[in-house]
Amino acid sequence: MAAEQITPGLYLVGTPIGNLEDITLRALRVLKEASLIACEDTRQTQKLLNHYGITTRTTSYHEHNEMTRAPELVLELEQGARIALVTDAGTPGISDPGFRLVSLAIRHHVPVVPIPGAAAFLAALVASGLPTDSFRFSGFLPAKRGQRRQVLEGVKLSPRT
Numbered sequence: 691m692a693a694e695q696i697t698p699g700l701y702l703v704g705t706p707i708g709n710l711e712d713i714t715l716r717a718l719r720v721l722k723e724a725s726l727i728a729c730e731d732t733r734q735t736q737k738l739l740n741h742y743g744i745t746t747r748t749t750s751y752h753e754h755n756e757m758t759r760a761p762e763l764v765l766e767l768e769q770g771a772r773i774a775l776v777t778d779a780g781t782p783g784i785s786d787p788g789f790r791l792v793s794l795a796i797r798h799h800v801p802v803v804p805i806p807g808a809a810a811f812l813a814a815l816v817a818s819g820l821p822t823d824s825f826r827f828s829g830f831l832p833a834k835r836g837q838r839r840q841v842l843e844g845v846k847l848s849p850r851t
Contacts, residue, residue, distance in 0.1 A: 696723045696803075700767055700795045701774045702788065704781045704807015710741050712808050718742055720805050724774040728763060730787055734778045751775065753787050760791040767800040780810050785829045815851065825851040 701720045706712040721727060721744050728751035729735035735748060751759050763773055775782045775791060781804075782788035795802050811827050826848055831838045 696720055696772050697801070698767065698770045698772050699801035699803055700763075700791065701772070701803045701805055702782045702792070703774045703776050703805045704809070705735075705738060705776050705779055707779045707808040707810050707813065710738060713738070713742075714805070714807060717805050717807055718744070720774050721746060721776075723772065725772045726763075726766065727774045727776060728759070728791070730777040730782075735776055738776075746774075751787060751791065756787050756790050760794050763791060764794050764798050764800060767795060768798060774805075780808055781806075784809065784811075818851075820851040822851065824849070 696719070701724060703717050703720055704714070705717070721739065721742075724746050727735065727739075727746050727748045729748050730750075730752050732748045732750050738744075739746070739748070749759075749763075751763070763771075767773055775788055777786035777788070780786065783792060792802055815822055815825055826845065828841065828845070831841055
């Protein structure tokens, strides 16, 4: 039995972190059936799309344009668009753009559908040999040395991996 076409809404699509084969069949289907793919970097996403023969139209959505692009995308979503949001690698909204668009979509009662995929911190954690029963994820460390040192000092006191 063939799956039905995806319904209107915002799809948060996890993409491969390094190997283009690390993508789910569901993610590929959503990228093919979406009316638009919003990308952190259209050039990076195009490599993935070309690899799988996906011809869906793309638009940029990154930290420098998300304040203006998020409302534009929500207007399209309210008109019945099926938009897939992707980042260069991993899950949108985890240390990558996406939070503003997701929040705005929710406020406008637009369905938001996560499409799981690769997550760099989880892959690193399970391969580390460290305890995985309790861990902390804090995103990227600050660029400034003093701030980075302060964060790491606080982490050192935590009993979690």
